[in-house]
Amino acid sequence: MKENRFDEEKRALRERLKSVMDQVHNQMVKSNRSIDDLRVMAVTKTIDPEIINEAIHQGIALLGENRAQELLEKYEIYDKQGVDIHFIGHLQTNKVRQIADKVCMIESVDSLKLASEIDKEMAKRDSVMEILVEVNIGGEQSKSGIAKEMTEQLLEQISSMRHLRVRGLMTIPPVCEKKEQVLRYFEDMYRLFVDIRAKNMDNIDMSYLSMGMSGDYLEAIQCGANIIRLGTALFGRRSRPVNV
Template sequence: MTARSLADVEYNYKVINERIAEAAQKIGKKREDITFLAATKTVDAATINHAISLGLDHIGENRVQELLSKYEDYNLENCSLQFIGHLQTNKVRQIAGKVDLIQSVDSLKLAKEISKESKKRNITTDILVEVNIGREENKSGVFEEQLEELLCQIAELESISVRGLMTIPPICDNTRKIQKYFNNMHKLFIDISQKKLDNINMSILSMGMSADYYEAILEGANMVRVGSSLFGARNYT
């Protein structure tokens, strides 16, 4: 990254934090009540580390191979590394013990594999269960009517701990539509929380990305995953 690009990251980081604080204040919360996680797909480790030096304390990778390729270069002393993309069961062993949280668990099969690999390493892996709130065929995530059953099944597994829920709603052409999805997700989060299911800790609701994190916070998100608004447009070539 050039000096100009790093300066852009500094400016963007400041603006995002200000918008998070503003959204939080509107619903009676404080800035520190909202976790700002930087989605770091395609971003080089040096740029990620620069953002960490500014105070960023949560990063998330979407791809196992990319995470592994950067792993030794991350400055994680004061930063949580999480996995936020779709995770195949045959790749769980590659990241078990390397990430603090896996945000995209959407099946009992995947949860069992995380449990098995965590038990091997004598660790407990924190997870979020992914909900397909828009019921989109091309997206991963459990439908809301299947959520409670899946949570109860995961709760019986060893070496795995449910910390909350995550979602990626459909792309919407106006704010009202996206807020409806976020609101429905928050209601689901609260409903599960109030049932006080054994071994289920509903402390994290991860929703909202660069285009809609402000609206997500207004509707109850306490973790947002922001990538391009921080690092600029992605280069996937």
């Protein structure tokens, strides 16, 4: 029964992935961009490692982990060769040590406190962690992320940390009923990204703009995203806990 269920899920994944990549390719062409300029992330929350490995075998080379504990439970099961893992969820400072050697980027840095803890942990390891600063572009109290107006100040504070390397920005916009609304948030985010990049701040490398999820990734691409984070679009709706 378990094998049959996985076979069915793998077939569905392959079909969804083909559909998504066709749409992504078409949107990149419309936006006069090369497909090589975009990274498609598979968001793995509650998805069985066997299904994640099938996504990897089908060409996915970037995984996004939301929860430290789940990452620890699934990490050794993944076929990790040639695959990058980013941490994209809210990260408590007491969890930094647990994931520091398992991810190559933390996308959800939104405070000086968290940045300092990551820097301290990486110093112990004589290593450098690549990070994105998460921006709360909609100013929602229910979401994490630094306020847009405070982003540059936080970047200046982080820039002196020797064991961090800022590679760009990340955001999750408010839920929008109309395409025009989400486009405004994405366009605002892109302007912030470009403005900061133009300032050439020390130790700040504005290479990545991570925005766009399963419901709005085409709009994100249209507005300049070069990392999109897809869960439901690849794996379908999550209806059960992960089985490891």
